[in-house]
Amino acid sequence: MRIIGLTGGIGSGKTAFSALLRARGAAVINADRLARDVVAPGSPGLAEIVSTFGEEVLDASGGLDRKRMAARVFSDRDARVKLEKIVHPLVRAAMADEVQRLSEAGTPLVLYDVPLLYEAGRERDVDAVVVVWAPHEAQLARLAARDGLSAAEAEARMAAQLPLDEKARRADFVVVNDGTLEDLAAKADALLSDLSRNLPKGSPKRY
Numbered sequence: 001m002r003i004i005g006l007t008g009g010i011g012s013g014k015t016a017f018s019a020l021l022r023a024r025g026a027a028v029i030n031a032d033r034l035a036r037d038v039v040a041p042g043s044p045g046l047a048e049i050v051s052t053f054g055e056e057v058l059d060a061s062g063g064l065d066r067k068r069m070a071a072r073v074f075s076d077r078d079a080r081v082k083l084e085k086i087v088h089p090l091v092r093a094a095m096a097d098e099v100q101r102l103s104e105a106g107t108p109l110v111l112y113d114v115p116l117l118y119e120a121g122r123e124r125d126v127d128a129v130v131v132v133w134a135p136h137e138a139q140l141a142r143l144a145a146r147d148g149l150s151a152a153e154a155e156a157r158m159a160a161q162l163p164l165d166e167k168a169r170r171a172d173f174v175v176v177n178d179g180t181l182e183d184l185a186a187k188a189d190a191l192l193s194d195l196s197r198n199l200p201k202g203s204p205k206r207y
């Protein structure tokens with residue numbers, strides 16, 4: 001089974017594109033969902049976080065208070081490393097479980113949706129990478145419409161990631177999300193068709 005990484009920049013359309021891939025029957029594993037699942041209420045992951053950071057990182061219902069946890073690790077590098085040491089191995093194990101389950105079911109291809117794939121050095125874990133790219137102006141407009149972000153707020157968040165153009169340069173496949181959602185759907189069809197034919201890696205192919 002081949003594992004294809006799927007990534008992009010904020011507001012570039014990764015979520016929209018992975019929904020289109022799923023709707024076409026593709027197996028998509030979402031890294032953010034795995035990271036939430038491994039610290040869900042009652043999980044060993046959450047128990048380890050509480051024993052490391054104390055109950056003050058829990059919300060009223062006993063779940064992880066993500067805002068509080070984020071604030072705690074934002075300015076404290078040691079705390080961040082501790083949190084990553086708990087969460088990352090659990091995510092890797094959950095990913096391995098899902099890959100094994102899909103592989104046993106005869107799935108030929110799985111897409112692994114990792115928003116910060118390059119930032120986290122995860123391109124080494126996948127056979128090829130798809131980057132969903134969008135023009136800067138489109139990213140700003142979509143972030144304003146979806147999250148009510150001002151241009152300055154959107155720019156600040158983008159500055160915290162590897163530039164999207166750089167991700168597109170490193171990718172094996174680049175999906176240019178500069179049109180309508182129907183255009184994006186046609187690109188999902190084209191990409192899946194190419195991936196099913198086992199195209200060799202090389203300079204990025206654009207859709």
Ligand code: ATP
Nearest residue numbers: 009010011012013014015016142146179180181184
């Ligand atoms: P983030 O990493 O910030 O969550 P993302 O890359 O997952 O972003 P999406 O959530 O897929 O981005 O897209 C951002 C917003 O733009 C969403 O509201 C989505 O529906 C919309 N959108 C994405 N692509 C298009 C398009 N081609 N036409 C119109 N709207 C789009």
